[in-house]
Amino acid sequence: MSNIQSPLIAKIIEAIRDNQLDSNHLLLQETIRQDVENKNSIFQIGLACAQNNRSSDARIIFEELQLNNQDDSRIPFNLALIRAMQGDLLGAIAAYDLALIINPEDPDILINKGALLNDLNNYKVALEVLECAIALKRDIPEAWLNKGVALNHLERYQEAIDSYDEAIKLSPASFEAWSNRSIPLKNLRQYVQACESCDKALSYQPDYSMAWFNKADTLHDLKKYEDALICYERALVYRPDHAEAWANKAVLLYSLKRYEDAISCYDKALSFKPDHFEAWSNKGATLLMLKRHEEALSCFENALSDAPQYPEAWANKAVALQMLKHYEEASACYDKALAYKTDIDWAFGDALHLKLKLGMWKNLQESIELLKNKLRSHEKAITPFSALSLIDDSTLHFKVAKTYAHEKFPYNPALGSLVKEYKNKKIRLGYFSGDFCEHPVSYLTAELFELHDRDLFEIYAFSLEQAPATDFMRSRLTNAFDLFIDVSSMSDIEVARYARKLGVDIAIDLSGLTEDSRTGIFSYRAAPIQVNYLGYPGTTGTDFMDYIIADEVVIPEKSRELYTEKVAYLPDTYMVDDSSRVPSQKLFARSEFGLPEKGFVFCCFNNSYKFNSEVIQSWARILSRVSNSVLWLSENNATFRKNLHNEFEKLGINSQRVIFAAKVDPMEDHLTRIALADLFLDTSPYNAHTTALDALKAGVPVLTKNGDAFAGRVAASLLKAIEIPELVTHTLQEYENLAIELALNPQKLIEIKGRLSRNRLSGPLFNTPLFAKNLEKLFMRMHERCVHDLPPDHLLKN
Template identity: 30%
Template sequence: MTPNVTQLQPVSQATDQLLQQAIAHHQSGRLQEAGVLYQTILQHQPSHPEANHNLGVIAIQAQQPAAGLPYFMAALDADPTCGQYWLNYIDALFQAGQQEDARAVLALARQQGLQGEEVDALAAHLNGNAPVAVQRDLAPWDGEESHPVSLAGPLPGNTPGHQEMDVIVALFGEGRYAEVATLAQRLTVHYPLHEFGWKILGVALKLLGRGQDALEPMRKAAMLLPTDVESHYNLGVTLQELGRMEEAEASYLRVLQIDPVYADAYLNLGVTLRTLGRLDEAEERLRQALQIRPDYAEAHGNLGTMLQERGCLDEAEASFRKALQLTPDHAVLHDNLGVTLYRLGRLEEAEGSFRQALRINPDNARTHNDLGVTLQELGRLDEADAHFQMALLINPDDARTHDNRGNLLCYLGRQNEAAASYRRALEITPDDAGMHANLGRCFRNLRHWKDAESHFRKSLEINPDDLETHNNLGLTLQDLGLLDKAEACFRDILQIKPNSVGVIGNLGLVLQSLGRLDEAEACFRQALQIKPEQASLYSNLLYFLLLSATMDVKSVFSEHARFGEQFESALSLDWPEHTHTRDPERCLQIGLVSPDFNNHAVATFIEPVLEHLSSYPQLSLHAYYNSVINDKVTHRLRGHFAHWYPVTGLSDAELAEKIRADGIDILIDLTGHTARNRLLTFARKPAPVQASWMGYPGTTGLKSMDYFLADRFFLPPGQFDGQFTERIVYLPAGAPFLPSKDAPPVNGLPALSNGYLTFGSFSRPNKLSPAVISLWAELLRALPDSRMLLGGMPEEGNYDALIKWFEMEGIGCERLIFHARCGMENYLNLHQQVDYCLDTFPYNGGTTTLHALWMGVPTLTLAGDTAAGRSGASILGHAGLESFIARDAADFLNKGLSWAGNLAALSDIRSGLRERFTKSAMGQPVLVATGVERALRMMWQRWCAGLPAESFEVPLQAVNSTVSEVDS
């Protein structure tokens, strides 16, 4: 809208002439000349209403409406009855972008009687209901007052008395803000156009904690005092605290227009811009505050916070330290410095900062949480948990602390407690993607696959771009046996991040389980090509080669040896000089390293040995547990060790250093190249003697690994030396087996009542392949009435690939019986439906073969030419079942048909297998444990004598003699 120039009322002759000239220039468009004359009038009469008003009009015409606001306010102060002043002031506010203020002033003016068509038109425009504003032409000056709009009645008095204001000021000084608010409210009723009442009312309400109520009085104060810094600053602070950041920004900018060196306004503007995500501008404003006040501690602190968020950690540290020089007892600054030091990896210094913050403010939940996180990183886990719990005692509804404590409990293997912490965090913040992902990982550790899947999917609904959670979802789908979905999940990730070696490796494992071995091998090799320095990728390839038989024996060994050359050669240059006391008969410190001290097949073999070894006075057992799973089995195993160390948080180098510090004499690997191995710790040779046992059916490829523990059935002496970098130690049995106490009794041979033979397999799906199915199918084709039971299948999986492989061999799905993974009791009961099992190759079954033997079910195995293909031969050899060990595929078929035709003999074997087992070395844990103890002593004696490692066999006679002494 184009404002009118106000016509003047008669005043002094000189002023009258100047005003006439000014208006004439103004109406002729000579704005500069008019402005000079208006300013001349104001030099003599600063409150002259017409001159002030018309200078405001010039500002609007010059498209600088904000510059005109002080002049319009001065005009209204001088003559609040002039409707035109109100209209032009409101229009200037609108054009200056202060729409809320414009509406507020219009409402105030209407309360005082402002009315007319132009008022209604302006109101419609302000409310967005009119396309254009009211237009006005300039009228020539004729010496008469011109009020195109009117006020319906007289306004109340303009100014409250000094006594009224003094009383309120005194009460304010005494902190009696409620009384101040009451009296100030009355002033705003009686003197609505006077700034004092509105200004002090707004401040009082804010100090009473009523920020929302304070907002309107503060707006009116700022409107009535357009050049008052305090009013606009107070309004900005209130808007900022209410979260209305864009409006707060406008208020602070108005402050800086009035006072360009107002440091507090630069500070708050910087903080506001930071909240709005405009970090470059925020930094600039904070630095401007510091240019004005270099010793402004709060500005240094806020600049540090913003620099920390931008990742400029060194600069952030400098800012926090400068702030602390100025205010050394500021707890928040110490905490923020601690966070910066933590992110810089300077954990001990971070701890010091957090403790200093807590010295100043011991009840700060955030600082307790931050200190807990730092202590966890430092490995001081009990202290960390104490601070997490203290934080939650202070603030039980802090979701982040519940989440962090969940991470700690998960790390400690206390998965059920961790799940409870994550659940509590999600009760408080149900839409936090990271917390859902953490709970999903916890459920995966607990093997609650469906719950894990649910939370991973919920996390991805909230944050669909989190590739790590996509990967964890893929792993969970793989756990569930949903291999096609798992493959799709991993391939989706690789579309976005094609060089993610972990995902490529995971895809390889899925393809391997799907029987697409060429594609799987290509994945493992691709991952290695991208990141050849990552040892775990090489281990994945080596384990795959044992399973897939895509290479000959020599090539498989060469690949293992290359692993040692690549990863051990450089480390061997720094092997320590072991200074252990060379006493061949002293008590030995024995370390065992494994991620499988839980409900895992390895525990089935190691537990009965540990039960006996733990009682030997000349051995002290140390467990280095590389997993976060902490189940009932973990609890039992822990009781057999003199020392128990969770080591998932230690690097290979740190673990090696710890093992050296613990004075371990003989270090035993129970993992080989399987998941979560610590072979790069062994490659650093932290102990004088090192051995690999039971976790992996093959060589580690490391020269630092001195021995491999086996038995003569598993690795017939002289036949496998060329496949190991280690020397082979022959025990009475490679490992004992502890049958389940809940095993059902052995039943009669099912074929005798069924009239047909039922074969069985309980091997993991990734051991099944088209080649395995092809050999089994020959037997099924030869016995057309026979059936095949396949247990241990994924809970949610489909079996299309397996069915297809059988169908390609002429075996219909009606002859196949699938059973999903289940609990131990149901799993063992399934054996009552099976006459004998068929083994996988080139990687035989192990634990499944032993369970089957205990249930009276022998396994027909094809002995291989690698250690991975000898587990079946070893187990059956110990049980005296050599007639179930085939030399080749033809012998496998012949032996299978032979037993199918001799059900009476098969029935006799079934009924006597438990007795056979308990009489074998595998069924006598004390015999194996004693053999292990003798082997360890013989290894140690060789080292004490300065002799190199050499293959040897523990004399059975010596073992039996020792066992007899123990029994007596």
């Protein structure tokens, strides 16, 4: 190749460097053709264009050179660089391959190709290429650096660390290698070392945005949110257009319950990268927390327009559609999500739970068996609450709760050890709930809060959700507590810090592992004693909740080992009621609700997710044996109603015998309406809880089948407390036989109803003042152990 440079070529190069040459591709091409013999000069023009932001011109020049000279690897090598710069990554790979045909043992070509394959997410091939480069020349740090990238993405984390270490040996000040090294360390949960590696990178290059970003991600994983936020902000100072940093900062703000700020950050990320489908999906999840369901749905649809096979967006879309009560569409979205990825966290079981809600039971038993196998393998296959209605197995419920808690709410020492001072004259009880509003939990507990002995206790409410100003129950509860605090806008750590500041002695979580729970508050140790009560019928699976309040029916002695909490036993039943919650004085006729004036009325007002094919088949057998009987159910949703009618028809029961009840307000009228029924048929494995209490209060006996797990033993606990234990059965055959006997033997049912009527007034079930005293005794026993520095232990009933 000639090195003679013509005056025209020299002039062109000078004009390019001085930015004085207009873009004129035809002129450049003509120049190349006129000076075709002087390839080196033309090569210099190409380099000059590439170095002066004229990549289109450079590409034309190198492509022209490539056509006329195919024995110089520099030409396709530079062409590859230019194509990569323009975003043509596959074209760049093709150019590197041409260079390697000419010079197969050039490590620089191999390293650049390997780096580009990493960018294309082809990590396995990238690794092979980079290992070839290292075999040719071991002392190039970039080869080890890029090999570390490939190994990290292949989840070969220790090898990735070793590769970065080799790069650092060759170039100790390689801030990029130090920064990248933190990523596999973080993935191996070696968080301290990961932060140290980022700090080393920053000691060499204080304005290196990616080191700040990687350190922020590590601190985020450690749940050191405030420190992580500072690092994200530093990363964005040095690189304000980094979409991933904006998106990850938004995830952190979501964790801090700063939802509006999180949405602003997602918007920033999307302004720089409009097709960032993960940011669209996560923005939607944030909007769900603000109850902006339609906007959330739009975000998930944007995510799916950019990434139609993104499973998490399909799962999130399912959640949004559920919130909007588009249940069938939601179920179809879950099916899509799981078709693309079978192991999305929690989605498999939650999809099954939704099918229960819709009365869609096809292949349900096979799916439940698959779910059980997943749980035995410690997969994150279902949320604890969804498991209660699908599986009657305390051991598996325990596994689910522990897996979920470990993933979502690990103990967090960020606030340090809690100093137990015991300066309070009275024991300070802090009740934590997102349901201090018109909700079953508050319907049951309102009077308890009012009855607490103010000579012995101070009662604080920590409200985790806002409620409408018109909410009557909210108004009543505000007056029931000595201090009612809306902490809905606070992060978990802020709530825990505030509880400590107020000197709460016993923190009582009324939510447990339900949908809107804030278990993370207790992971910071909000109080010396932390108690799981009422809202969730099972263990939290955590190592920071000290007690669960129960009774001997819901948690028998043999089951205690399946609870991470110590069991504090109440003498009668664990379930409280508000004695002021009584039926209205209205007089209803059966005909007002579509019920026959004569004939036997079985009823069940449970939520639809508590129904299943085994329960329906059992009820069909009962109905077939009791002529002139009907079954009265809560309407729940239209799909459920349609599917149940179809199911009963298949089982030989005329669908007209299955009557659905619409919701009735106020609650007092519903209690009056229940009394029109003759017998309440319970579900399993998830019993009636509040609905069973309502039926008993209305004078309607409840027939139940006792289960293995807490959720399936609640009705038995209530029946024991009202002293009608004969309505507790233990097999499906016993259950059906007794239902039929009670329907066909009016005298026996009349006797039971009479006893129920008397025991409602004299028994402990509806004696709220007695319940309050018994609960306070438990709190005092917990407090006494704590004062004497004794660890939590099972508190047996006195």
